[in-house]
Amino acid sequence: MSLTISCSLLKQLTSDIFIRAGVPTADAAAMAEVLTVTDMRGIHSHGVVRSARYIDCIRAGGIRPDAEIAVETSGPAFLQVSAAGGLGIPAAVKSVNRLIELGRRQPLALVTVNHSDHFGAAGYYTMLCAEAGLIGFAMSNTCPLMAPTGGAKAAIGNNPFAWAAPAGRYRAALFDICMSTVACGKVEIAAAEHKTIPPGWLLDRNGVPTQDPDEYAKGGIMTPFGAHKGYGLAVMVEMLSGALAGAAMLSGVHSWNTRPGSDSGTGHCFITINPEFFGGLEAFVCRMEAMIAELLAVPAAPGGDRVRYPGEIEFERERHAAETGIALPEASLSELRRAAAMTGLEPAFQAMVGGSV
Amino acid sequence: MSLTISCSLLKQLTSDIFIRAGVPTADAAAMAEVLTVTDMRGIHSHGVVRSARYIDCIRAGGIRPDAEIAVETSGPAFLQVSAAGGLGIPAAVKSVNRLIELGRRQPLALVTVNHSDHFGAAGYYTMLCAEAGLIGFAMSNTCPLMAPTGGAKAAIGNNPFAWAAPAGRYRAALFDICMSTVACGKVEIAAAEHKTIPPGWLLDRNGVPTQDPDEYAKGGIMTPFGAHKGYGLAVMVEMLSGALAGAAMLSGVHSWNTRPGSDSGTGHCFITINPEFFGGLEAFVCRMEAMIAELLAVPAAPGGDRVRYPGEIEFERERHAAETGIALPEASLSELRRAAAMTGLEPAFQAMVGGSV
Numbered sequence: 001m002s003l004t005i006s007c008s009l010l011k012q013l014t015s016d017i018f019i020r021a022g023v024p025t026a027d028a029a030a031m032a033e034v035l036t037v038t039d040m041r042g043i044h045s046h047g048v049v050r051s052a053r054y055i056d057c058i059r060a061g062g063i064r065p066d067a068e069i070a071v072e073t074s075g076p077a078f079l080q081v082s083a084a085g086g087l088g089i090p091a092a093v094k095s096v097n098r099l100i101e102l103g104r105r106q107p108l109a110l111v112t113v114n115h116s117d118h119f120g121a122a123g124y125y126t127m128l129c130a131e132a133g134l135i136g137f138a139m140s141n142t143c144p145l146m147a148p149t150g151g152a153k154a155a156i157g158n159n160p161f162a163w164a165a166p167a168g169r170y171r172a173a174l175f176d177i178c179m180s181t182v183a184c185g186k187v188e189i190a191a192a193e194h195k196t197i198p199p200g201w202l203l204d205r206n207g208v209p210t211q212d213p214d215e216y217a218k219g220g221i222m223t224p225f226g227a228h229k230g231y232g233l234a235v236m237v238e239m240l241s242g243a244l245a246g247a248a249m250l251s252g253v254h255s256w257n258t259r260p261g262s263d264s265g266t267g268h269c270f271i272t273i274n275p276e277f278f279g280g281l282e283a284f285v286c287r288m289e290a291m292i293a294e295l296l297a298v299p300a301a302p303g304g305d306r307v308r309y310p311g312e313i314e315f316e317r318e319r320h321a322a323e324t325g326i327a328l329p330e331a332s333l334s335e336l337r338r339a340a341a342m343t344g345l346e347p348a349f350q351a352m353v354g355g356s357v
Numbered sequence: 358m359s360l361t362i363s364c365s366l367l368k369q370l371t372s373d374i375f376i377r378a379g380v381p382t383a384d385a386a387a388m389a390e391v392l393t394v395t396d397m398r399g400i401h402s403h404g405v406v407r408s409a410r411y412i413d414c415i416r417a418g419g420i421r422p423d424a425e426i427a428v429e430t431s432g433p434a435f436l437q438v439s440a441a442g443g444l445g446i447p448a449a450v451k452s453v454n455r456l457i458e459l460g461r462r463q464p465l466a467l468v469t470v471n472h473s474d475h476f477g478a479a480g481y482y483t484m485l486c487a488e489a490g491l492i493g494f495a496m497s498n499t500c501p502l503m504a505p506t507g508g509a510k511a512a513i514g515n516n517p518f519a520w521a522a523p524a525g526r527y528r529a530a531l532f533d534i535c536m537s538t539v540a541c542g543k544v545e546i547a548a549a550e551h552k553t554i555p556p557g558w559l560l561d562r563n564g565v566p567t568q569d570p571d572e573y574a575k576g577g578i579m580t581p582f583g584a585h586k587g588y589g590l591a592v593m594v595e596m597l598s599g600a601l602a603g604a605a606m607l608s609g610v611h612s613w614n615t616r617p618g619s620d621s622g623t624g625h626c627f628i629t630i631n632p633e634f635f636g637g638l639e640a641f642v643c644r645m646e647a648m649i650a651e652l653l654a655v656p657a658a659p660g661g662d663r664v665r666y667p668g669e670i671e672f673e674r675e676r677h678a679a680e681t682g683i684a685l686p687e688a689s690l691s692e693l694r695r696a697a698a699m700t701g702l703e704p705a706f707q708a709m710v711g712g713s714v
Contacts, residue, residue: 155664277432
């Protein structure tokens with residue numbers, strides 16, 4: 001069962017919840033904006049379903065709700081930032097806004113973040129870059145979730161990676177993946193909805209393949225997508241978000257699920273490339289439009305849907321949600337209710353749900 | 358059948374072949390170095406097996422053997438280069454050497470190359486960066502070879518992407534993939550060796566799955582790995598190597614196989630990140646060593662090989678080849694013989710093969 005909720009009401013409630021949890025107003029607004037837009041784009045595994053878990057970590061002392069980012073090193077084209085044990089989302093939003101200032105004046109710019117936590121959907125940050133006329137990349141390490149190729153232990157994160165670029169009449173191209181065969185959020189949603197999962201998604205704690213999503217919470221191990229290819233891309237993200245950022249790496253990154261009381265040590269890395277230096281933004285956007293138009297004109301495979309450009313589905317959902325509201329799945333509603341209850345806002349939650357369209 | 362050939366003899370013959378084909382001495386040495394090292398690393402699909410094909414394109418007028426790269430735009434942290442319709446390998450070697458000069462002084466640096474051709478194995482160039490103490494990325498678009506997700510036409514290249522980074526006692530981490538389920542060179546080698554290929558590698562010209570590698574030359578279509586994930590990564594490479602580089606894109610990139618007489622219009626993009634700006638190279642290398650040590654200590658999956666770090670297998674093969682020679686597969690020997698015959702060097706080829714160890 002899902003309910004369709006107004007985007008502005010959802011954003012308001014989410015913001016109020018984080019303010020009540022001790023998060024400064026501007027940071028709470030960033031939390032609400034990122035989680036709501038992510039749900040609008042249909043990525044429910046990284047939307048408000050996470051709200052209660054962030055508050056669990058705040059309550060357990062693993063996330064400092066009022067932490068302020070600190071710049072450790074900087075130059076005209078780069079920053080190394082510490083999130084100081086705070087929430088990953090506002091730290092990432094502030095770091096990327098600083099990156100965009102650098103990226104407007106430099107052909108390339110890079111910001112790393114350490115002592116951070118779960119930053120939500122990587123693609124959100126790359127869209128901030130694309131909307132500023134820049135090519136953007138975003139990535140983060142995570143606690144160990146995947147078995148490296150040939151291994152029988154969760155030893156590396158599923159390490160999300162996203163890119164986006166301005167694309168004129170197509171808005172942007174946007175691509176956001178994690179390195180496991182599927183996002184673990186999808187396994188958690190299947191568990192909450194008591195559904196089995198397809199073969200190949202998960203190994204149990206002993207490395208044996210399973211279709212039971214409940215095995216994930218019992219120490220189950222995600223598999224890298226494309227075998228060694230997903231593994232090698234995960235190591236790339238670990239290198240940039242962990243080794244380069246001075247963040248924790250591999251087993252040093254703590255799970256916000258199993259250890260809500262520790263600084264997770266998560267690291268992020270964000271990069272921009274400015275097309276103004278490479279023939280100009282206008283010419284670049286024209287070329288992106290031409291590329292996308294050519295991809296959209298490819299004939300559909302027999303029996304399949306037509307070809308889409310990266311991000312097309314997310315943008316369609318976002319437009320639709322802005323017009324008609326967000327169809328929130330049960331797991332999202334349930335976790336948002338829990339967050340509201342923890343912060344004394346259950347009446348506001350009930351009012352929002354009662355007024356659902 | 359394979360023959361084991363001395364690395365230095367193979368390099369000498371390959372260089373002589375390209376000199377006889379009209380390639381300037383230094384560029385011929387670059388061709389020989391890149392192709393031989395690639396064979397030493399066991400990537401036979403991108404080694405001397407390609408030598409005769411490069412000469413086919415020179416003979417047909419599609420590659421100018423004596424082209425010199427020209428800088429179109431530049432700044433302290435970037436270059437846009439034209440390969441002027443010449444061989445991709447020497448253009449890429451020269452561009453990456455220029456990039457490394459920039460990358461030593463900048464936190465990030467980027468070089469694009471347009472009007473180029475097939476540049477061999479992407480990983481070679483990232484290793485030049487890693488050996489200079491830099492994190493390196495290399496990528497190239499190719500002629501359309503893959504169906505975008507949901508499509509029934511080869512509309513985008515399999516767009517290779519590689520990264521490498523210095524890793525102290527482990528030499529480096531090195532990762533080099535293409536976005537198709539397998540490299541098309543592997544399909545071509547299977548065709549030359551009259552073997553069938555596993556399901557999932559190839560669609561025939563009508564979009565129907567096939568296990569016959571001969572279908573590739575008849576218009577067969579590669580599939581992206583990991584479905585939409587491989588597709589989106591291919592679009593990323595097309596964006597940086599095509600749209601940003603001012604190179605041809607998608608159907609504008611011509612196949613050196615089917616149209617050896619045209620400028621293929623291929624584009625490349627190379628990026629460096631300098632760890633000196635992010636806490637220092639020494640600290641970065643320590644962290645890479647710690648990460649790799651932790652990955653190598655992961656217990657092996659039941660019945661499987663142990664966990665490897667990215668590049669470990671290639672480095673082992675390279676060391677082994679340096680000591681004992683390269684075991685060249687039949688397809689490589691046959692194409693090298695053809696290249697030697699085209700350039701009047703068949704006696705030198707026979708002498709090399711006769712002296713094989």
